[in-house]
Amino acid sequence: xxxxxxxxxxxxxxxxxxxxxxxxxxxxxxxxxxxxxxxxxxxxxxxxxxxxxxxxxxxxxxxxxxxxxxxxxxxxxxxxxxxxxxxxxxxxxxxxxxxxxxxxxxxxxxxxxxxxxxxxxxxxxxxxxxxxxxxxxxxxxxxxxxxxxxxxxxxxxxxxxxxxxxxxxxxx
Amino acid sequence: xxxxxxxxxxxxxxxxxxxxxxxxxxxxxxxxxxxxxxxxxxxxxxxxxxxxxxxxxxxxxxxxxxxxxxxxxxxxxxxxxxxxxxxxxxxxxxxxxxxxxxxxxxxxxxxxxxxxxxxxxxxxxxxxxxxxxxxxxxxxxxxxxxxxxxxxxxxxxxxxxxxxxxxxxxxxxxxxxxxxxxxxxxxxxxxxxxxxxxxxxxxxxxxxxxxxxxxxxxxxxxxxxxxxxxxxxxxxxxxxxxxxxxxxxxxxxxxxxxxxxxxxxxxxxxxxxxxxxxxxxxxxxxxx
Numbered sequence: 001x002x003x004x005x006x007x008x009x010x011x012x013x014x015x016x017x018x019x020x021x022x023x024x025x026x027x028x029x030x031x032x033x034x035x036x037x038x039x040x041x042x043x044x045x046x047x048x049x050x051x052x053x054x055x056x057x058x059x060x061x062x063x064x065x066x067x068x069x070x071x072x073x074x075x076x077x078x079x080x081x082x083x084x085x086x087x088x089x090x091x092x093x094x095x096x097x098x099x100x101x102x103x104x105x106x107x108x109x110x111x112x113x114x115x116x117x118x119x120x121x122x123x124x125x126x127x128x129x130x131x132x133x134x135x136x137x138x139x140x141x142x143x144x145x146x147x148x149x150x151x152x153x154x155x156x157x158x159x160x161x162x163x164x165x166x167x168x169x170x171x172x
Numbered sequence: 173x174x175x176x177x178x179x180x181x182x183x184x185x186x187x188x189x190x191x192x193x194x195x196x197x198x199x200x201x202x203x204x205x206x207x208x209x210x211x212x213x214x215x216x217x218x219x220x221x222x223x224x225x226x227x228x229x230x231x232x233x234x235x236x237x238x239x240x241x242x243x244x245x246x247x248x249x250x251x252x253x254x255x256x257x258x259x260x261x262x263x264x265x266x267x268x269x270x271x272x273x274x275x276x277x278x279x280x281x282x283x284x285x286x287x288x289x290x291x292x293x294x295x296x297x298x299x300x301x302x303x304x305x306x307x308x309x310x311x312x313x314x315x316x317x318x319x320x321x322x323x324x325x326x327x328x329x330x331x332x333x334x335x336x337x338x339x340x341x342x343x344x345x346x347x348x349x350x351x352x353x354x355x356x357x358x359x360x361x362x363x364x365x366x367x368x369x370x371x372x373x374x375x376x377x378x379x380x381x382x383x384x385x386x387x388x389x390x391x392x393x394x395x396x397x398x399x400x401x402x403x404x405x406x407x408x409x410x411x412x413x414x415x416x417x418x419x420x421x422x423x424x425x426x427x428x429x430x431x432x433x434x435x436x437x438x439x440x441x442x443x444x445x446x447x448x449x450x451x452x453x454x455x456x457x458x459x460x
Contacts, residue, residue, distance in 0.1 A: 004304050005256040007336060008288040011297050026336050035333050035370075038401050043294035049438065080291045083250055084220035119221065 015040055016077045044069075047076050047088065054089040054115070058096065058108045060140040065101065089115060102130070107140075113159040117166050129155040133169060186422065186459050189245065189389075189432035190452060191406075193217055194231030196437075199445050204238045206452040211432050212274065214266040215249045225262050232273045239275070245389075245430065246270055246279035247358075253312050253326075254299040255285040264319075271320065278388070279316075280325035280358055283309065283349075296329050301338035301345040306352070313353040325388055327358035330366040330404045331373075342373065343381035350386040359425070360391035361418035362410070366402040375417060379424060387425040392418050392455060393434040407439035409451045415458055422459060431459050 010027040013019035014036055022028050030036050051072055052059045062068035075081070075092050082088045093115070096108035106129055113125030129136070130149040139146050157169040189209035192200055193216040204210075217231045235244065251263045267279065284296040299305040309326075316324045328346060340348060346357060367373035392415065394408025410418070410433065422428055433455050435443060443451075 003256075004254075004300065004302070004308065007300050008256050008285055008297060011333070012288045012291060012293050015293060015295065026334075030333055033334050034399075035401070038399060038403075039295055039332055041398075042403065042405075046294065076294060081294060082220065083215065083286070083292050084218065084225055087220050087222055090222065119219075 015043055018077065044073050044076055047081060048072050050085045050088055051092050054085050055093060055108075055111050057137055057140050058093060058104070058111050060143075061104060061107050064140070064146065065104070071096075086115070086119065103136075103146075106130075107136075110137075110157065110159070114166070117159050117161050120161070122161060124158065124160040127157045127159070129157060129169075131155070132171075133157055186428060187243070187430045188452065188456050188459070189430050190448070191432070191434050191437075192234075193437040194228065194234055196440065197234065199440065199448065200234060200238060202445055202449050203452060204241050206449060206456065207242060209243045209245055209277070209430055209432070210235065210238070211245050211247050211434070212270065212276075213247050213249060214270050215263065216437065218266050225266055227266055227269050227273070232270075235274055243277050244274050245432075246274075246276050247327075247432075248279065248281040249296075250286050251281045252285045252287040253281050254283065254297075254305060254309055255287055256308065257289055259312055260287055267320070276322055278323040278325055278356070279320060280327060280389070282329050283326045283346075284329045298329050298331050298333075299345075300336040301340040301342065303339055306340070306345065306348055309349060310352045313349065313355045317353070317355065323356050323388065325356040325358050327360055327391065328363060330363045330402075331371050332366075332401065332403075335371065341381060342367075343378050347381070347383045350383060354386075356386045356388040358389040358391055359387050359421050360393070360404075361414050361421060362391065362393040362395055362406070363404055364417060365411075365414050366395070366404055369402040376420075379421065384421075384425040385427060387421070387428055389430045389432060390418055390421050390425070390428060391432050391434050405439075406434045406436050407442060408435075409443070409447060410455065415455075419458065431455060 006024055010022050010024055014031055022031055059068055062071050075095050079091060082091065093108045093112035096104055099105050106127060110127050113127065116123060131147045133155055135147045154172045155169055156172055157167065159167050187208035189211050190203055190207050192203065192210050193213060214227065218225045218227050246267065248263060250260050252260045282296055284298055286293055286296055313324060326349060349355065350357060364375050368375050392410045393406040394410050395405050396403050396407060433451055
């Protein structure tokens with residue numbers, strides 16, 4: 001009989017695709033099962049759904065780059081994820097700070113700041129864009145062509161609760 | 173209006189309940205005319221600031237606005253009553269808050285673990301039906317019964333992963349919990365259908381073996397089939413087979429009080445208000 005702790009830790013590792021192959025016979029059976037793939041899919045499906053709803057622009061950009069699904073899977077498998085959408089989104093957006101693609105870093109940082117301030121944070125955030133942020137976000141929203149970087153221009157965006165509309169942006 | 177009254181005689185009419193998770197006043201106004209009870213999931217109406225979760229006050233206000241027309245029951249997701257190490261204290265704080273704001277007839281939870289060693293598993297693990305798991309659950313049920321002075325109900329979850337080696341049958345495990353703790357049960361007709369389809373459960377044999385006297389609530393829902401499996405994603409209307417199984421449970425369970433049509437908030441757009449209302453009318457007709 002599998003001990004409760006062994007059973008639950010083992011299933012968690014299998015769902016998150018980590019750890020060595022289990023030695024417990026039942027867990028070995030689960031590891032080879034079609035049902036495990038379904039459970040993994042469902043767990044990720046919920047995270048995809050929540051992140052898509054909460055992190056609108058970042059999700060659209062990652063989809064545009066063809067890596068939304070894989071990015072969420074990696075995040076789920078490699079991190080403790082919260083059942084609360086606010087925390088899940090915060091953690092996901094923070095994880096993109098080191099993303100290879102500069103545009104992903106910018107959009108994720110913008111969305112992180114916006115969600116934080118909207119939920120009452122008194123922090124002030126500053127995001128530097130290499131292109132007009134409004135045009136970029138609009139293009140993402142409507143599925144239009146992404147705007148290109150503007151050499152020599154920097155758009156300094158500030159996001160804070162005491163700003164009119166929470167956001168101001170200047171071109172330098 | 174039929175009431176939830178746990179002491180009502182078995183001949184009194186069944187109360188009809190449905191899920192409502194807030195942010196849709198039009199839906200609330202429509203369904204409240206068709207039901208007797210609202211099922212509240214504390215997890216689903218909570219928000220977290222990163223330090224602690226709390227219930228969204230604007231949704232509690234929505235419940236307060238219809239409190240003269242309906243009763244309320246709570247149905248949790250995140251207590252993780254079967255985790256080997258500990259349950260989720262954060263869920264209990266949300267439940268405490270809900271009890272302070274809403275008069276609840278009873279509260280319930282899934283017989284599962286959602287957190288393991290402090291990590292959310294992203295799904296629900298059913299419990300292995302062992303003496304060890306039984307001890308863990310029964311002790312926590314006892315603590316819940318001490319903490320809240322209303323009945324506590326447990327709901328069986330679907331068994332999607334291969335069944336673990338067990339010392340009890342599915343019905344036998346539930347019987348052991350109810351006889352040891354005196355807690356009540358929710359039977360979910362759709363979950364049973366999933367187990368029939370996915371695992372080959374014999375639903376009638378399950379019902380024959382189960383002590384149905386503690387069953388107070390019946391869940392109805394519709395779900396999806398995906399890659400050859402029925403999934404408990406409550407996103408559709410109740411299929412006729414599910415309703416037939418539900419009616420069989422109604423026929424057999426002598427102290428059943430509430431029939432709840434469950435749907436996910438995320439499914440409202442797909443289902444539509446009209447469909448939800450039509451479903452509630454159909455279920456009402458069927459259970460009368």
